[in-house]
Amino acid sequence: MTLIGLTGGIASGKSTIGARLGALGAVRIDADQLARDAVAPGSPGLGRVAERFGDTVLLPDGGLDRAALGATVFADAAALANLNAIVHPEVRRLSELRIAEARAADPDAVIVYEIPLLVETDRQGEWDLVVVADAPAEQRIERMVRLRGMSEEDARRRVANQASDAERRAVADVIIDTSGTQAETEAQVDALWDRVSRRASARG
Numbered sequence: 001m002t003l004i005g006l007t008g009g010i011a012s013g014k015s016t017i018g019a020r021l022g023a024l025g026a027v028r029i030d031a032d033q034l035a036r037d038a039v040a041p042g043s044p045g046l047g048r049v050a051e052r053f054g055d056t057v058l059l060p061d062g063g064l065d066r067a068a069l070g071a072t073v074f075a076d077a078a079a080l081a082n083l084n085a086i087v088h089p090e091v092r093r094l095s096e097l098r099i100a101e102a103r104a105a106d107p108d109a110v111i112v113y114e115i116p117l118l119v120e121t122d123r124q125g126e127w128d129l130v131v132v133a134d135a136p137a138e139q140r141i142e143r144m145v146r147l148r149g150m151s152e153e154d155a156r157r158r159v160a161n162q163a164s165d166a167e168r169r170a171v172a173d174v175i176i177d178t179s180g181t182q183a184e185t186e187a188q189v190d191a192l193w194d195r196v197s198r199r200a201s202a203r204g
C-alpha cells in the first residue's frame, strides 16, 4: 500500500488533484466528506453540535444548516475550536477505518486521503508521501468569489482560519503548483502518478 496525504488551503485544487489520481487508479478518501458523515442527521455528532451551538444551526428537517454554522465558526476562533473538538476525533476514527478497509481490499492500493487540515491537526507524520496543492491565497480567494459565489469577506475568513502556505510547504514531499491552468495541474499529477507507480513496483 502507498498512502498519500493530499493537503492544501481552501480552493487550492485538492479535489482536482484527487479526481485525477482517482482516474489513474488511486482509491480516494475525503476528509470533508467524513466530516459531513460525522454530523449526519440523527448522529451523536450532530446532537453535540446542536447542544453547543443551539437549534439555529439546524434546518427544519433536522439536518445541519452548514451556512449558518460556517458563518458562526469562521468568525469566532473559540467556536471553531469547539466544533473541531466535536468533529475531528470522529473524522480521525472514520479515516483510519476507511484506510484499513481499502488496504484489506487491495494490499497494493495507492490510497489518497484528501485532508485540508493535515498541518492543523498535526497528521504530517502518517503518510508515505505528503502532497501539497499550492496556489497563492489571493488567487484562491478570487476563485472562491468567482466560482463559488462566496463573499470576499467570507473567503478571507476561511483562509485566515487555516495554516499558511509556508507551513504547508514545509511538510510537503511533493508540491503541485495549482496556480496555472488545469492542464498544467494535471500534467504534474501524471508525473506524480508515474513516481508513485514506480515506487510501488520497485517494492513489489
Ligand SMILES: CC(C)(COP(=O)(O)OP(=O)(O)OC[C@H]1O[C@@H](n2cnc3c(N)ncnc32)[C@H](O)[C@@H]1O)[C@@H](O)C(=O)NCCC(=O)NCCS
Residues within 6 Å of the ligand: 009, 010, 011, 031, 032, 035, 065, 066, 067, 069, 070, 073, 080, 083, 084, 087, 088, 091, 116, 117, 158, 161, 162
Ligand atoms: C463549518 C462547516 C459546517 C461549513 O460547511 P461548508 O459546507 O460551508 O464547508 P465544507 O465543509 O465543504 O468545507 C470547505 C472547506 O472549508 C475549509 N474548512 C472546513 N472546516 C474547517 C476548519 N475547521 N478549519 C479551517 N478550515 C476549514 C476547508 O478548506 C474545507 O475544504 C464545515 O466546514 C465543518 O463542519 N467544519 C468542521 C469540520 C472540519 O474541520 N472539516 C474539514 C475537514 S476535517
Ligand SMILES: Nc1ncnc2c1ncn2[C@@H]1O[C@H](COP(=O)(O)OP(=O)(O)OP(=O)(O)O)[C@@H](O)[C@H]1O
Residues within 6 Å of the ligand: 008, 009, 010, 011, 012, 013, 014, 015, 016, 017, 032, 116, 133, 143, 147, 177, 178, 179, 180, 181, 182, 183, 184, 185
Ligand atoms: N490550475 C488549477 N488547478 C486546480 N484547480 C484549478 C486550477 N485553475 C482553476 N481551478 C479551479 O479552482 C477551484 C478549486 O479547486 P478544488 O475544488 O479542486 O479545490 P479544493 O482544494 O478541493 O477546495 P476545498 O478546500 O474547498 O475543498 C476549482 O473550481 C477549479 O476548477
